[in-house]
Each structure stands twice: as structure tokens, then as C-alpha cells.
Amino acid sequence: MHGDCQVNSRTGLSRSAYVEAALDVIAQVGVDKLSMRNVASRLNVSPMAMYKHFPTKDDLLAASLEEFILRADVVPPADLPWEQWVERAARGMYEALCRELGWVPLLGSLRVGAQAIAVTDAFVSKLVEEGFSIEQSLRAYFALIQVVVGAVCLRSSIGARASDQAGADDKLPSSVAGRLQTKDNARYISLELESFLRRDQIDIGLPLLIAALKSQLEEART
Amino acid sequence: MHGDCQVNSRTGLSRSAYVEAALDVIAQVGVDKLSMRNVASRLNVSPMAMYKHFPTKDDLLAASLEEFILRADVVPPADLPWEQWVERAARGMYEALCRELGWVPLLGSLRVGAQAIAVTDAFVSKLVEEGFSIEQSLRAYFALIQVVVGAVCLRSSIGARASDQAGADDKLPSSVAGRLQTKDNARYISLELESFLRRDQIDIGLPLLIAALKSQLEEART
DNA sequence: ACCTGAACACCGTTCAAGT
DNA sequence: ACCTGAACACCGTTCAAGT
Numbered sequence: 265m266h267g268d269c270q271v272n273s274r275t276g277l278s279r280s281a282y283v284e285a286a287l288d289v290i291a292q293v294g295v296d297k298l299s300m301r302n303v304a305s306r307l308n309v310s311p312m313a314m315y316k317h318f319p320t321k322d323d324l325l326a327a328s329l330e331e332f333i334l335r336a337d338v339v340p341p342a343d344l345p346w347e348q349w350v351e352r353a354a355r356g357m358y359e360a361l362c363r364e365l366g367w368v369p370l371l372g373s374l375r376v377g378a379q380a381i382a383v384t385d386a387f388v389s390k391l392v393e394e395g396f397s398i399e400q401s402l403r404a405y406f407a408l409i410q411v412v413v414g415a416v417c418l419r420s421s422i423g424a425r426a427s428d429q430a431g432a433d434d435k436l437p438s439s440v441a442g443r444l445q446t447k448d449n450a451r452y453i454s455l456e457l458e459s460f461l462r463r464d465q466i467d468i469g470l471p472l473l474i475a476a477l478k479s480q481l482e483e484a485r486t
Numbered sequence: 487m488h489g490d491c492q493v494n495s496r497t498g499l500s501r502s503a504y505v506e507a508a509l510d511v512i513a514q515v516g517v518d519k520l521s522m523r524n525v526a527s528r529l530n531v532s533p534m535a536m537y538k539h540f541p542t543k544d545d546l547l548a549a550s551l552e553e554f555i556l557r558a559d560v561v562p563p564a565d566l567p568w569e570q571w572v573e574r575a576a577r578g579m580y581e582a583l584c585r586e587l588g589w590v591p592l593l594g595s596l597r598v599g600a601q602a603i604a605v606t607d608a609f610v611s612k613l614v615e616e617g618f619s620i621e622q623s624l625r626a627y628f629a630l631i632q633v634v635v636g637a638v639c640l641r642s643s644i645g646a647r648a649s650d651q652a653g654a655d656d657k658l659p660s661s662v663a664g665r666l667q668t669k670d671n672a673r674y675i676s677l678e679l680e681s682f683l684r685r686d687q688i689d690i691g692l693p694l695l696i697a698a699l700k701s702q703l704e705e706a707r708t
Numbered sequence: 709a710c711c712t713g714a715a716c717a718c719c720g721t722t723c724a725a726g727t
Numbered sequence: 728a729c730c731t732g733a734a735c736a737c738c739g740t741t742c743a744a745g746t
Contacts, residue, residue: 410636
């Protein structure tokens, strides 16, 4: 991005070439299967050559996540009203992470970089322009990230459940239904829970968050 | 829990003994450093002995997470008003996970078990008793999980950042402040953001969620 | 200076062999 | 039946040796 295209004379590889290769590996086999060795072999270099650019596998991953965020392009156009702007931003993040679920486990352990900051920046600026206080805007941003990350986590665990057990997935609903009295309610709850598990997770938390923000803004204005 | 204490005649070990040992290892070195080999060596058994009880490392982890949830004891007393009940449940989950941050990466990839279902059950029952619809209660539960998981994720990534760079952590605020005009605002924003990063993450998303639930219930009642 | 190959200390898991 | 040891195919990372 900020032009670090210094090509090494012996290998012909820049730092960004490694990131590119890492993203290729991730796209093909997933973040979890990425290794120093398979990134290096894709570039026909010794694994150790990378350690000059990335002292640790985590550094390579952090750099790759940065590029991933940049390419996800989650910042909506500036002219949208804030409710839509926030919704689009959240869905953009959610969809990007769903495309590459392997990132989710790493979100808590990798350093935040310039691209993550740029998104924070855009979000806070937008809400401040719309009349929210800085404190409210930051709170909204963190809450949004929480909902997005949590939604992706849930989605990926539901995915794991679905692919594991084929026909045995009525275990979960029936248990919940059991404790909730009266026979006629029970089947209804089962169906309801099943539908919740199948639903796009971002549709669950995000509307609640936006509703809360709306009423917060109204309070501040009166 | 449901009494599977069949002690093996040769090793003297039950399934739950392995889970116990796994939890010990987790407490001492963290979930990420748990391996079949170190659990087995703690019990003076060959690593392969475990594969009879747990066909896969993930199965051992799933069983350990079950026990972890059971011991976290996140279900509050039934007589609390729902706002407090929900708040206590959320904080219980948040604190348990913060004590053992290593679980967070796994939450999305491990199968949900009986203990996780028991918590869902308790939550939905409580809200239904308080006048929410089943659909609302399930939505609230999923949203709560999202906030808790997201909050723990954020907390653990902030922790990583803080321990990495000692004095260089004004990079992040200054960048955000940069794009947000006027010199006198900038320093204020920096301070504000820093304080947000230091704050307990659950305090950020949870109040918004509870506010949204409150107004939802009021709407339904009028 | 920068890259390499060999090596170290680990993994999860398979499998034939033991009792 | 159930446990074992050796082995396979991987890891991240270190380090002395090459150019």
C-alpha cells in the first residue's frame, strides 16, 4: 500500500510478495493451514528467507490481515444516512470474515494495524458528523465490532455443527423445549430455534444495536 | 456429570479423569499449549490411550469446554428481575472467558454440547417468563452471546497490544485524531480512545443491548 | 548482507505389535 | 479389548555455514 516495493536482488521478492503469497495460500487452503513452509515453497524460496521480513509467523499473519482488511473495503460511501452507513459497514465486515472464517480465531491475538485503524477512524468520523458525541461514537464502534465478531464466531460454530452430525441435529432444540413446559409450545420452540440457527447471524444482533443507537441519538437531541 | 465413571481396569482412568487432567493443563499452560502428549504424560499414560475416549484432540477439547462451562456457573438466581439476570449472566460468561482467554479462538470451532444448551435453556426460559416472546428471547440470547464473545475477543487483542509495545501505543489514537479536524478536539479524542481501550469491554456493548431489550419489551406491552 | 540446509523440539495421528 | 512404541508427516524456529 504505502509503496514498500524494495525488491530483493537475489530472490526478486519484496515484502508484499510474501503477503500476496500468504493470501493465496489462505484463499486456497485456509488461514489455519498456512505455514511458513508452504508460503515459502510457493515462492521457491527457503522458509528461512521470510524471517528477514517477518520475524515470526504472527508478523506474517498480521501483515496479511492488514491486506485482507484493505481489500474487504468495508467503508461505505460517505453520503449515506448513518443508520444505513453503520449497517453496510457491519455487513461488509461480517461478509468478508464469513468468506474467510479462518481469520476469526486470530482476531483476538493479532496486533491491530493501520488498516484496522483507518476503519475505526472512518466510523467515528461518520457518527460525530451525524451528531453523536465522541464517547458515543467510540462506544458504538466497539459494540459494532463485538456484534460482528460474535456473529461470525456463532456462524462458524453452527457450520461446524451442521457438517458434523447429519440427522441428529434435533437434539439441541428438544432439550430446550423440554424445560419450557406445555406440550403445544414445545414443537413451536424447536422450529423457532432451528430457524434462528439457520438465519444469518448478523441479522440478529445488528438491528438491536442500531435501535439502541437511534434512541440514544434521539435522547441527546431532545 | 451424568455419571460416566467407568474406571478402566488397566490404567485406572475414567473419561472424566482425562478431562480433569486437560483442565489442569489448561489452567497451568493455557488452552493453546494443550496437547495430547502433555495431558497423557500428566497421567503417566501413553498418548494413544486417550484415543479410545477421544477420537480426536477436538473431542477432548469439546469435553473440556463442557466442563469449563459447567464450572463457570453462569446462570444467575431465578428471582432476579430480568435486566439484572441478563446482566449477571453476561458478566459471568465474560469473566469466565477472560480468566481463560485461550478458549476464545476455539468457541467458533468446537461443537456445542449439553452444558451450552443448558445455558441457552435457562436464558430463554427466564425471558419467556418475563413476558418476552420466544422469538424475542432467542434473538436476545444470540445477541448476548455475540456481545460476550466479541467483548472477550477485543479484550484479548488489546491485551496483546499492550504487552507488545510499551511506550508506542499513542500511534493508534493520533491517527484517529488526525482525520478528525480541529486541534483542540484531537487530544481529547486520543484520551477518550485510550480510556475505551482500557475499559472493561463488556461495559461497552452490554448496556446498549439491555437498553434495546427494554424498549422492545415496552413496545410489546403497550 | 542475505539466503540455505540441517537440526531441534515439538505437534496430531496411524498402525502393527504386544498383553 | 485395550495399551504401547515406533513411525509418519507435519509444525515454528535456531544456527552455523555458505555466497
